[in-house]
Amino acid sequence: MxxxxxxxxxxxxxxxxxxxxxxxxxxxxxxxxxxxxxxxxxxxxxxxxxxxxxxxxxxxxxxxxxxxxxxAPVAVTTAPQAPTVTATATPTDDDALAVVVRWTPGRDGGSPVTGYRVRAGDGDWVVRGPPTARRRSSRPPVPARHGSRCRRCPRAAPVPRPP
CATH class of the missing domain: 2.60.40.10 (Immunoglobulins)
Structure with missing residues (x-):
């Protein structure tokens, strides 16, 4: 829905x-x-x-x-609205790439959102709790190309190219 x-x-x-x-x-x-x-x-x-x-x-x-x-009144529910997602990639001292992903929830559709499904690259989907920031360091650097999209459910912002 x-x-x-x-x-x-x-x-x-x-x-x-x-x-x-x-x-x-x-x-x-x-x-x-x-x-x-x-x-x-x-x-x-x-x-x-x-x-x-x-x-x-x-x-x-x-x-x-x-x-x-x-x-008797019945609460109206609908699918939750997609969160707003941002991702920032920063090189580390040891030639790895740290990625910080943040999201802000959209409207809950009348029923509280209890978690989000998140995945990095082609990895497994994991469930995360309420809105928060997660940090993932990679060795070697994340194979994201300029203009590519994070693989995030349901939407994500482009991963910026590190300087």
Whole structure:
């Protein structure tokens, strides 16, 4: 699910009374969504954040609508936004190259981000905790060419050429 494409799943119970003797519930109406035949619906296209209020009402076999009932609020979640990533390469005294990678989190999509997957070069992906800086020294120098990109999930800044 891309950033900003939030959704919620709503469910409710049928009313105990359809509005009178001999009447049955023929469907439901969710405010802002429309008429439905079942007791659940997924609402797409929402922005992550506070739970919006949804109301539902039943329709009877006589074609009359019941009173609106508020559906319990459900938090809207979406995929987290990609972090902003920067990388700085600095030569060391022993002809190695030290690389410092920093990232600043984007919006969390309504659910806290607990870690990031990071990898250097063609190495294994590792999981790192909350936003931080990590330092990796290499022997021999990292085989990054001017203008190449760090291999960082999901985006990275170009690795600058050392002086």
């Amino acid at each position: 891309p950033w900003g494409a939030g959704r919620v799943g709503l469910t409710w119970q049928p009313p105990a009374d359809a509005g009178g003797a001999g009447l049955t519930v023929t469907g439901y109406e969710v405010e802002g969504v429309g008429r439905l035949s079942g007791t659940s619906v997924v609402v797409d296209g929402l922005t992550a954040g506070p739970a919006p209020t949804f109301r539902v009402r039943a329709w009877s076999s006589r074609g009359e609508a019941g009173d609106w009932a508020v559906i």
